[in-house]
Every structure is written in C-alpha cells, then in structure tokens.
Amino acid sequence: xxxxxxxxxxxxxxxxxxxxxxxxxxxxxxxxxxxxxxxxxxxxxxxxxxxxxxxxxxxxxxxxxxxxxxxxxxxxxxxxxxxxxxxxxxxxxxxxxxxxxxxxxxxxxxxxxxxxxxxxx
Amino acid sequence: xxxxxxxxxxxxxxxxxxxxxxxxxxxxxxxxxxxxxxxxxxxxxxxxxxxxxxxxxxxxxxxxxxxxxxxxxxxxxxxxxxxxxxxxxxxxxxxxxxxxxxxxxxxxxxxxxxxxxxxxx
DNA sequence: CAGAATCCACCGAGATACTG
DNA sequence: CAGTATCTCGGTGGATTCTG
Numbered sequence: 001x002x003x004x005x006x007x008x009x010x011x012x013x014x015x016x017x018x019x020x021x022x023x024x025x026x027x028x029x030x031x032x033x034x035x036x037x038x039x040x041x042x043x044x045x046x047x048x049x050x051x052x053x054x055x056x057x058x059x060x061x062x063x064x065x066x067x068x069x070x071x072x073x074x075x076x077x078x079x080x081x082x083x084x085x086x087x088x089x090x091x092x093x094x095x096x097x098x099x100x101x102x103x104x105x106x107x108x109x110x111x112x113x114x115x116x117x118x119x120x121x
Numbered sequence: 122x123x124x125x126x127x128x129x130x131x132x133x134x135x136x137x138x139x140x141x142x143x144x145x146x147x148x149x150x151x152x153x154x155x156x157x158x159x160x161x162x163x164x165x166x167x168x169x170x171x172x173x174x175x176x177x178x179x180x181x182x183x184x185x186x187x188x189x190x191x192x193x194x195x196x197x198x199x200x201x202x203x204x205x206x207x208x209x210x211x212x213x214x215x216x217x218x219x220x221x222x223x224x225x226x227x228x229x230x231x232x233x234x235x236x237x238x239x240x241x242x
Numbered sequence: 243c244a245g246a247a248t249c250c251a252c253c254g255a256g257a258t259a260c261t262g
Numbered sequence: 263c264a265g266t267a268t269c270t271c272g273g274t275g276g277a278t279t280c281t282g
Contacts, residue, residue, distance in 0.1 A: 174277070
C-alpha cells in the first residue's frame with residue numbers, strides 16, 4: 001500500500017461548490033478517501049490532512065467510529081500505534097460515494113458557472 | 122401532480138444518522154425531494170416543511186438557486202405566485218441521490234445499532 | 243402570498259499549548 | 263506517537279415580528 005501524498009487534497013477540497021457531503025463533519029469524506037486502500041495510522045492520516053489540527057481530526061475519527069463506518073485498533077508493541085480502518089459498513093458506502101463523485105466531476109463546470117454568475121450579479 | 126403531504130418528513134428527517142448530505146444546508150435535500158415531481162409554490166413547500174421557518178426556507182431556496190440546482194419564477198397575475206423548479210442540473214443530481222438513499226435504506230438498522238451501542242457504552 | 247428584519251443560541255472548527 | 267485541554271470565533275439555524 002502506497003503512502004498518502006501530502007498534496008492529496010490541495011487546492012480543491014473541501015469545496016462548498018460540491019453539493020454532496022458524506023459523514024457528519026467537514027473532513028469525514030476526506031478521511032474515508034484516505035482509508036479506501038487499507039488501514040492507516042493516525043500519523044499517516046495527518047500527512048494529506050495537514051491542514052486539519054489533531055483535535056479536529058480526532059473528532060472526525062470519533063464521529064466516524066460512532067457511526068460504525070470505521071474501526072479503531074490500538075497496539076502498544078513495538079511502539080504505540082493506532083490504526084483506523086473502514087468497516088464493512090463504511091466500505092459499502094464507497095459505491096454511492098463514487099456515484100456522487102462522478103456526478104460532481106461531470107458537472108463541476110456548471111457548478112462553477114452558477115456560482116460565478118451569482119458573484120457578478 | 123399531487124399535493125405534498127404535511128407529514129412527508131415527519132419522524133426521521135433530517136436525521137444525523139444519515140451520513141449523506143445534499144446541498145449546502147440542513148434542508149436542501151428535503152427541498153429537492155419536494156421538487157422531484159414538478160414545480161411547486163413557496164406555500165406548497167411550506168406544507169411538508171412546516172417545521173422550517175420561512176426565513177430559513179428562503180435561505181435554503183436561495184442557496185439552491187445560487188448553485189444552479191433550482192430556478193425561481195415569479196408571477197404577479199392573477200395573484201402573486203413564486204414557483205420553484207429543479208433545473209436540468211438539479212434534476213441530474215437525482216441519480217446519485219437515489220443511490221445514496223437506497224444505501225441509507227439498506228443500512229439503516231446498522232446505523233441505528235452503531236449509534237445505540239455508543240450510547241450504552 | 244412570499245417573504246424581510248432583527249435578535250439570539252448553539253455548535254463546528256480553528257489556534258495554541260500541553261501530556262501519558 | 264497519538265492524542266487532550268482551553269479558548270475563541272464565526273456561521274447556521276431558529277424565534278419572533280413586521281411588510282410590499
């Protein structure tokens with residue numbers, strides 16, 4: 001599994017232009033995206049989510065856990081490690097999420113146009 | 122086109138249990154649902170959305186309009202009427218929305234269980 | 243009828259600093 | 263390493279009252 005890139009969410013995410021939201025809070029969708037390829041450690045998640053403070057990231061992870069979408073596993077040896085992973089329930093969300101993302105990609109220009117027309121009005 | 126029922130969204134909507142959200146604000150998804158079958162007047166929308174104050178409903182409608190998802194048309198005769206309608210862009214969202222709603226319906230019990238397990242912990 | 247104006251409470255989110 | 267503890271601030275959503 002490849003490491004997550006630091007610029008994974010630069011520029012566009014999260015944008016208010018996107019009319020779809022997943023999870024309870026602002027960063028939930030990005031966390032889910034990070035976990036698509038497999039389990040990740042807290043510090044691994046912090047790389048692409050470097051604009052999120054640890055407090056807020058923890059909050060988001062707790063919410064996802066409370067909703068049964070991710071699981072949290074703690075190891076003490078050889079060093080302290082906490083691993084987050086999509087549950088089967090969380091993984092089953094990926095289908096509708098992909099449908100929504102495809103729609104957004106297809107209509108991004110229209111969304112942009114609508115917002116820009118509003119500004120110049 | 123049938124009138125919208127007053128109990129259309131009673132009981133469950135909007136629930137924090139649902140991990141999908143459409144539009145920018147709390148009520149956007151319900152407005153879209155109301156417009157699925159065709160154009161509706163402001164006062165028609167107020168029937169199923171009776172728990173939403175007119176100010177907040179107007180806000181939500183304005184947001185949807187700014188995002189190009191609905192259109193607003195005003196008539197003065199014979200009486201004042203303002204009609205809201207899904208744009209083609211808004212209508213094209215219905216596909217992914219249905220996918221998300223189907224997922225939620227399929228996994229509602231699991232979502233409920235996860236939240237309840239959290240409470241008793 | 244279709245809102246606008248005003249005021250207010252809450253909560254999500256961020257900054258900063260600290261810890262088992 | 264993986265978080266907590268405070269504090270703060272702004273924005274969303276709601277109650278109430280008023281209007282072209």
